[in-house]
Amino acid sequence: MTDLVGQAHQRASALLRRWVAETHTPVAEGSLRLTIGPLRVGTEVVYVSPTGAHGFGPIHVLDGGGEPVAVADAGLLAAACSAEARARALPDAPINAPESGTLVDWVLDALPRGGVDPLGWPDDLVAVARSISDAAEAQRWLTAHVESRLLPAVLGWDSGDLAAATATLLTRGVLAVIGVLGRCGVVHESQLLDELAARLRGIAETHPAVQRLVQHWLGSPTVTDLAAVNGSELRYRSESGSVAVRAVPFEVANPLAPDAPDVPGVPLPELTEGWSLRPVRLAGGDVELVHRWMSTEHVAVNWNQAWPLARWRDELAGQLAGRHSLPCVVGLDGRDVAYLELYRVRRDKLARCYPYDAHDLGVHIAIGEADAIGRGVGTALLRAVAQGLLAADPQCRRVVAEPNVHNGASVGAFAKAGFRRDREVGLPGKNSALMVFDRR
């Protein structure tokens, strides 16, 4: 009889690894505590992987006081992930249709078959990952793999679906194997990643026909992977009712991309048509104003940041000291009505979610004065801010925002202001509609 406890941990780890990747949750070595739907989970991150192949210690369910009370097994994690993914998605999303099934259906179906991951890889890659036992062997495998398998596949690529080719050949191919070799301590992932990048550059030089695909792999800040535990379009049952994971694409940080060139902090936009805007001042009442706005019900319900005054003072001082985001107070016809956070996507959590440009800017908005809501005020402000940001940074090609998909009023206001709905992205705690205002 095989090591069932080890297998149970493997299975739970695979689900946790997916959840972390698919919700774009940052991971660092040490203690990791997560809330997955109705479940609080704690573990030790024992290996942080650039390809997402993180290694976890025992995964526990935590009680209200944060103490471990049970081993978090696959069935339970699947149920919690499903409950969460369904709650984040809109009621009419495919994942909320009863006939779509849940991740638990997959677990019930997979266990007797020995399935570990809702999206297993090709058998030969699994065999490879298991057979290699030292760094030299790993290097030889990579060389052979690129020559005999990746290159022919890339050359045979029909220039159609960039995302599908990336998922099949890169993230769920060579990168997946590199991740497992790293996690198992066979080799440093960065060593194989450097080697792979060098070989890909060689391919691009020698074969101009496939430059587009290879450059995408080498340069894009994110690459496409397949999601199986989070995403509103997921299904776990085919139309005939049999269990089959229908995965959906999502973007994941690209471990092959070089560090992006530096970009300046957030520029101060000039607003038109009666609007004024100033960075928050730490003295003179702005902190109190933001604190008051954040405590009002209509703001708190979406921002969930009804913090004490002292915490807001720290938060604002921190933002003002850095180059990630710029907190601002907006006035309309001389009266302060709204709070804005303008941010560089490159320094934001959104950088893990879509293939951004280095100069992309983002905006969070809270209209603090309840009587200023409605009559298109928000829409007008968003348009003015987007236009102001594009004017303030000539290299910026787009302004983005990420309202909760459940916040129809906000999504609608962005849409009316000229933002297009690009995609739905999973984040820790919500599914966001990525709204994009392109430079025209």
Add this chain to the structure above:
Amino acid sequence: MTDLVGQAHQRASALLRRWVAETHTPVAEGSLRLTIGPLRVGTEVVYVSPTGAHGFGPIHVLDGGGEPVAVADAGLLAAACSAEARARALPDAPINAPESGTLVDWVLDALPRGGVDPLGWPDDLVAVARSISDAAEAQRWLTAHVESRLLPAVLGWDSGDLAAATATLLTRGVLAVIGVLGRCGVVHESQLLDELAARLRGIAETHPAVQRLVQHWLGSPTVTDLAAVNGSELRYRSESGSVAVRAVPFEVANPLAPDAPDVPGVPLPELTEGWSLRPVRLAGGDVELVHRWMSTEHVAVNWNQAWPLARWRDELAGQLAGRHSLPCVVGLDGRDVAYLELYRVRRDKLARCYPYDAHDLGVHIAIGEADAIGRGVGTALLRAVAQGLLAADPQCRRVVAEPNVHNGASVGAFAKAGFRRDREVGLPGKNSALMVFDRR
């Protein structure tokens, strides 16, 4: 940190124990293999309990070949039990309403609270069961419990709901503690059960006012318990959406009931109105006839016994040699058209499902000749058989049947023949409508 693996086993065992009880599945020491919805499960029964407090070794998920491939944890068992309970119940049963939740909701809610069983007992009984460490102490506890707790409760009983009083005071009270003490090896359950029965007899003699309740506990072949994993009326969410198990009553074999007096085998009914009936003859073509009927699609879909001829020969010979059931061929106007199994409930699996009388008789029916179906033929036959059985055994007060609740045609035919629908009972593999034809 407490013993999480031990707790996980405890939790999985509690669910398995409930499933076994609530589906009236017989349990014997040794290897136990079950199919719970989509999941095949295997374990070792290390302790068989008269009160249902069975002890299990490690509980495993089995692969297609019957080999263990995973530890069957609580989340998984809950999901499998829910899937099965929902599939057995009719689509419009409460358990199939999305807002009723599933057993998985309970697990997700219970784990952080340290919950082990969907229907925990009163805290003081848990404390008692944990504190007693030897047989003498157990005897002292039983004496004190009957005097100071059970007797006052029984005397205070308002003669209303027999089932509720039984569940609260007996099955989920004193019997539950006796079961745990037995499973933990503190005392033989039979010893405490004998003692309890003696004390209850004493109570009935001294307090005629509560004779009805106490006699029920001492004499009924089954007693009421609460079901939490099987049953079409189950719910796991309150109307407000919060997690709360709404359990349903079901009958369980009564460990206090003396062995029922012997009853004769199944009498041969005389049928009227053109019907004839004979016990199956092992020579002369009857075995071949039954085998052919069982292989036809319209019979196989409900009986699921399209066995090879040899197996049917063994089956029929076995039935004819015993006193449990009598296999018969039924003719209409001289032509053989149907197969019947007439049985003593007392010797049948149904004996675990409702408070039967010793002389209760049951009937299984298969109309083998497809062209004899319809035009009320089945209904007429069922009425003739029920009346014939009541005539053949003057002590028999009722004839019963247990068609699958999904088999509307069969349930309808029994109803038209004069059977009333008594209750829904869970059995291994189906939910049955208990149909009862009373002597009038």
